[in-house]
Amino acid sequence: MSAGSTRAVRVGVLGAGVVGSQVVRLLIEQADELTARVGATLELAAVAVRRPERHADIPAALLTTDAAAVVADPEIDVVVEVIGGIEPTKDLLLTALNRGAGVVTANKALLAEHGPQLYQAADAAGADLYYEAAVAGAIPLIRPLRESLAGDRIQRIMGIVNGTTNFILSAMVESGMGYQEALAEATRLGYAEADPTADVDGFDAAAKAAILASIGFHTRVGASDVYREGIAAVSAADIAAAREIGCTVKLLAICERVPGPDGSPGGDAVSARVHPVMMPTSHPLATVDGAYNAVYVEAEAAGRLMFYGPGAGGAPTASAVLGDLVAVARNRVAGGRGPRESSYAALPILPMGDVLAKYHISLDVDDKAGVLAAVATAFADAGVSISTVRQEGRGDDARLVVVTHSAPDAALASTVRRLADLDSVRAVTSVMRVTGDMR
Amino acid sequence: MSAGSTRAVRVGVLGAGVVGSQVVRLLIEQADELTARVGATLELAAVAVRRPERHADIPAALLTTDAAAVVADPEIDVVVEVIGGIEPTKDLLLTALNRGAGVVTANKALLAEHGPQLYQAADAAGADLYYEAAVAGAIPLIRPLRESLAGDRIQRIMGIVNGTTNFILSAMVESGMGYQEALAEATRLGYAEADPTADVDGFDAAAKAAILASIGFHTRVGASDVYREGIAAVSAADIAAAREIGCTVKLLAICERVPGPDGSPGGDAVSARVHPVMMPTSHPLATVDGAYNAVYVEAEAAGRLMFYGPGAGGAPTASAVLGDLVAVARNRVAGGRGPRESSYAALPILPMGDVLAKYHISLDVDDKAGVLAAVATAFADAGVSISTVRQEGRGDDARLVVVTHSAPDAALASTVRRLADLDSVRAVTSVMRVTGDMR
Numbered sequence: 001m002s003a004g005s006t007r008a009v010r011v012g013v014l015g016a017g018v019v020g021s022q023v024v025r026l027l028i029e030q031a032d033e034l035t036a037r038v039g040a041t042l043e044l045a046a047v048a049v050r051r052p053e054r055h056a057d058i059p060a061a062l063l064t065t066d067a068a069a070v071v072a073d074p075e076i077d078v079v080v081e082v083i084g085g086i087e088p089t090k091d092l093l094l095t096a097l098n099r100g101a102g103v104v105t106a107n108k109a110l111l112a113e114h115g116p117q118l119y120q121a122a123d124a125a126g127a128d129l130y131y132e133a134a135v136a137g138a139i140p141l142i143r144p145l146r147e148s149l150a151g152d153r154i155q156r157i158m159g160i161v162n163g164t165t166n167f168i169l170s171a172m173v174e175s176g177m178g179y180q181e182a183l184a185e186a187t188r189l190g191y192a193e194a195d196p197t198a199d200v201d202g203f204d205a206a207a208k209a210a211i212l213a214s215i216g217f218h219t220r221v222g223a224s225d226v227y228r229e230g231i232a233a234v235s236a237a238d239i240a241a242a243r244e245i246g247c248t249v250k251l252l253a254i255c256e257r258v259p260g261p262d263g264s265p266g267g268d269a270v271s272a273r274v275h276p277v278m279m280p281t282s283h284p285l286a287t288v289d290g291a292y293n294a295v296y297v298e299a300e301a302a303g304r305l306m307f308y309g310p311g312a313g314g315a316p317t318a319s320a321v322l323g324d325l326v327a328v329a330r331n332r333v334a335g336g337r338g339p340r341e342s343s344y345a346a347l348p349i350l351p352m353g354d355v356l357a358k359y360h361i362s363l364d365v366d367d368k369a370g371v372l373a374a375v376a377t378a379f380a381d382a383g384v385s386i387s388t389v390r391q392e393g394r395g396d397d398a399r400l401v402v403v404t405h406s407a408p409d410a411a412l413a414s415t416v417r418r419l420a421d422l423d424s425v426r427a428v429t430s431v432m433r434v435t436g437d438m439r
Numbered sequence: 440m441s442a443g444s445t446r447a448v449r450v451g452v453l454g455a456g457v458v459g460s461q462v463v464r465l466l467i468e469q470a471d472e473l474t475a476r477v478g479a480t481l482e483l484a485a486v487a488v489r490r491p492e493r494h495a496d497i498p499a500a501l502l503t504t505d506a507a508a509v510v511a512d513p514e515i516d517v518v519v520e521v522i523g524g525i526e527p528t529k530d531l532l533l534t535a536l537n538r539g540a541g542v543v544t545a546n547k548a549l550l551a552e553h554g555p556q557l558y559q560a561a562d563a564a565g566a567d568l569y570y571e572a573a574v575a576g577a578i579p580l581i582r583p584l585r586e587s588l589a590g591d592r593i594q595r596i597m598g599i600v601n602g603t604t605n606f607i608l609s610a611m612v613e614s615g616m617g618y619q620e621a622l623a624e625a626t627r628l629g630y631a632e633a634d635p636t637a638d639v640d641g642f643d644a645a646a647k648a649a650i651l652a653s654i655g656f657h658t659r660v661g662a663s664d665v666y667r668e669g670i671a672a673v674s675a676a677d678i679a680a681a682r683e684i685g686c687t688v689k690l691l692a693i694c695e696r697v698p699g700p701d702g703s704p705g706g707d708a709v710s711a712r713v714h715p716v717m718m719p720t721s722h723p724l725a726t727v728d729g730a731y732n733a734v735y736v737e738a739e740a741a742g743r744l745m746f747y748g749p750g751a752g753g754a755p756t757a758s759a760v761l762g763d764l765v766a767v768a769r770n771r772v773a774g775g776r777g778p779r780e781s782s783y784a785a786l787p788i789l790p791m792g793d794v795l796a797k798y799h800i801s802l803d804v805d806d807k808a809g810v811l812a813a814v815a816t817a818f819a820d821a822g823v824s825i826s827t828v829r830q831e832g833r834g835d836d837a838r839l840v841v842v843t844h845s846a847p848d849a850a851l852a853s854t855v856r857r858l859a860d861l862d863s864v865r866a867v868t869s870v871m872r873v874t875g876d877m878r
Contacts, residue, residue, distance in 0.1 A: 022740065033657075034590065037590075138741035138744065140579070140582075144583060148579030148582050148583075148759070148762040150761075150766065151465065151473065151476075151764055151765045152761065152762065153472070284747065287726075301461065301465060301754040301757055301758035302577035302748065302759070303749040303752075304749070306746075306748065307746060308747070309741065309744035310741070310742040313742075315741075315742070316740060316742050318590075319740035320741070322590020323587040323588055323589050323591065325590055330778060331775065334775050335774070336773050336775020336776065337773060344475040344476075345475075
């Protein structure tokens with residue numbers, strides 16, 4: 001296992017589940033190619049698992065149940081972490097980083113909650129911390145954002161970064177089925193976990209939004225800084241209402257650099273949020289269906305870019321992990337290291353209430369004169385300008401459909417509450433933010 | 440211009456045309472941000488131009504007409520080349536690399552023809568050679584291919600990498616106009632140059648194909664290794680014929696790793712080619728219209744990825760150049776360097792005649808019994824299997840439309856020649872390769 005005069009780079013893998021087993025398989029199968037690309041032998045030295053008897057496909061000599069020993073082993077140069085979770089994973093990775101080992105992780109939750117602490121440990125020891133697989137599976141995204149666009153000013157990142165919710169929403173759009181039915185279908189087909197909370201309530205997407213905003217805007221955004229609404233409240237009526245205005249419904253992670261009141265970059269703030277939106281079917285993200293992911297980036301000089309591919313799955317995620325592993329190993333062979341955390345901008349977080357948004361609102365109303373005037377007054381009182389209003393149906397089916405101009409989210413939310421209290425409004429049947437340029 | 444204890448990274452720019460002027464503008468405007476990202480002052484030290492009097496927007500003290508002095512100046516750490524052309528550009532960059540300066544270039548023709556020589560000079564001196572802007576403008580592509588996917592096996596790269604030809608073909612599809620008319624429109628709007636040869640004859644796309652194939656397959660592919668057909672022969676009849684089978688027409692750069700007869704990776708060959716294709720409108724590349732670029736990548740573990748964005752233009756290309764510049768400057772500050780050329784695979788080039796292709800062929804034929812039999816026999820004699828055949832029209836308008844199964848390109852081409860010689864075939868009106876899975 002020697003590559004001439006260059007010492008082998010020894011790798012310890014933590015976890016051999018869906019992703020880890022693919023990482024191990026590819027490390028073994030492609031050993032010769034990886035060695036040629038690194039410039040030194042990439043040697044798989046240990047695989048830490050909970051139950052070794054379940055991993056007959058992995059050479060027994062590599063298996064261990066002692067993850068703590070793997071991260072502490074001075075002979076291990078790079079630790080690949082694919083077990084997930086916060087504890088004890090965080091302490092395991094800090095142990096590895098503190099002694100100067102490189103770390104490759106796919107753990108978005110850990111990075112979104114404790115990224116700064118991990119980065120600090122990496123910096124202090126001069127170690128690499130790579131995590132391409134943490135966002136959007138196999139899609140190269142972290143590297144393009146933090147390296148390719150390092151000479152540009154990113155203005156906005158909008159992504160479909162959760163395959164489970166995209167599958168559910170796609171199914172609702174295609175079949176007209178309701179949320180519960182689509183969720184059951186996703187569970188049956190293996191696209192949703194038994195407990196789908198992390199996906200459908202937007203926690204997974206929020207962690208990714210925190211990572212994307214941090215990298216894209218050179219600042220620190222944690223999971224708790226991300227405004228979050230899931231898809232459980234999205235109804236078949238919402239989907240139908242979106243279709244009527246040439247839109248589809250997607251759960252987006254949106255990260256924006258918002259100019260301050262005086263327009264100077266020093267006054268900028270950052271908004272990171274996850275919520276369902278109605279978006280025009282002409283938008284490149286609108287056609288991203290099923291379990292695929294895509295991220296749309298707007299930068300000052302580069303213009304509009306999109307990255308598309310499989311957002312999850314063992315082999316695709318393993319591809320991202322191995323790309324990072326080759327980079328970290330190359331850096332060790334060359335005696336250098338990759339880009340560090342870049343958080344110099346230190347931008348404040350814009351509260352959700354201050355974010356400018358457009359709303360689509362459907363109301364069941366009494367079919368009588370004066371209803372439109374009452375509704376319009378409620379908007380005007382809140383300082384919210386109406387873009388379009390459509391009256392539909394008669395009698396018991398009378399409806400008003402309103403799309404607003406941009407206004408602070410807090411003003412829009414309070415308007416919706418006031419509408420619900422109007423005597424002539426029988427029910428607010430659909431409320432959703434609208435994104436993209438409407439035709 | 441000092442960044443504390445760290446010495447500034449001094450940059451010399453060669454050329455201040457469409458791209459260069461944007462590079463210079465952004466370097467000056469974003470100096471503080473770039474410095475924060477590099478970890479040292481990024482100092483614009485010189486801009487070499489032919490006619491300084493035309494560049495009133497650039498500080499006069501930076502302008503020089505002596506490019507040779509800039510590349511030889513030991514005080515210049517990184518040379519940014521955006522003048523294009525082969526000579527004297529090659530010698531200028533070799534001078535810079537030989538003395539250990541980093542080089543960032545957008546020069547696809549130079550890289551496709553003399554890449555190995557430049558890489559060798561970079562390696563010998565331990566210098567960085569970056570060229571993200573050479574392919575697909577602002578779209579991060581080189582870095583994802585050579586770094587993010589370094590742990591995967593890329594199987595195929597298919598790209599719309601020339602905005603001029605994509606604009607012309609999009610115009611033909613949308614309006615039904617002919618090639619000459621669409622070319623005139625593109626020229627009028629500034630999407631085609633006065634001499635459009637490099638674009639419409641596929642030279643530009645071929646240079647990019649050579650670069651993509653070299654990086655993607657860890658081998659050396661030069662511009663002359665790329666099979667090349669332009670779009671000048673694409674007719675309104677071809678576009679109409681494509682539409683009839685649910686396709687659109689695109690000029691694609693296609694790079695494939697083709698398994699050898701024994702199936703072992705050691706027997707693989709590489710095919711790089713540029714030619715128009717009929718592709719299903721359901722394919723993600725089919726909807727990439729106008730001057731946009733997109734590249735579709737299939738990798739063994741990652742699956743199908745797509746990268747989309749502006750393929751040309753001053754600011755987008757400058758964004759890619761500056762991303763590279765930040766990377767090279769960071770590497771200098773950290774004392775390391777980026778990935779070198781990786782050409783260990785040394786794959787042979789598969790001749791175009793051996794590439795497996797499907798053809799779409801339209802024939803004007805005599806409206807009499809036996810024509811189909813004669814045509815089918817011509818295919819059978821060449822060992823080419825027919826997928827679908829459609830008879831259309833009567834009398835003088837009688838036509839046969841044939842789509843073949845996969846066969847060696849040489850067999851298909853010779854079949855077309857033999858069809859043209861058949862007594863019952865009055866004219867071969869459309870011949871084009873078909874790509875993607877047909878519905």
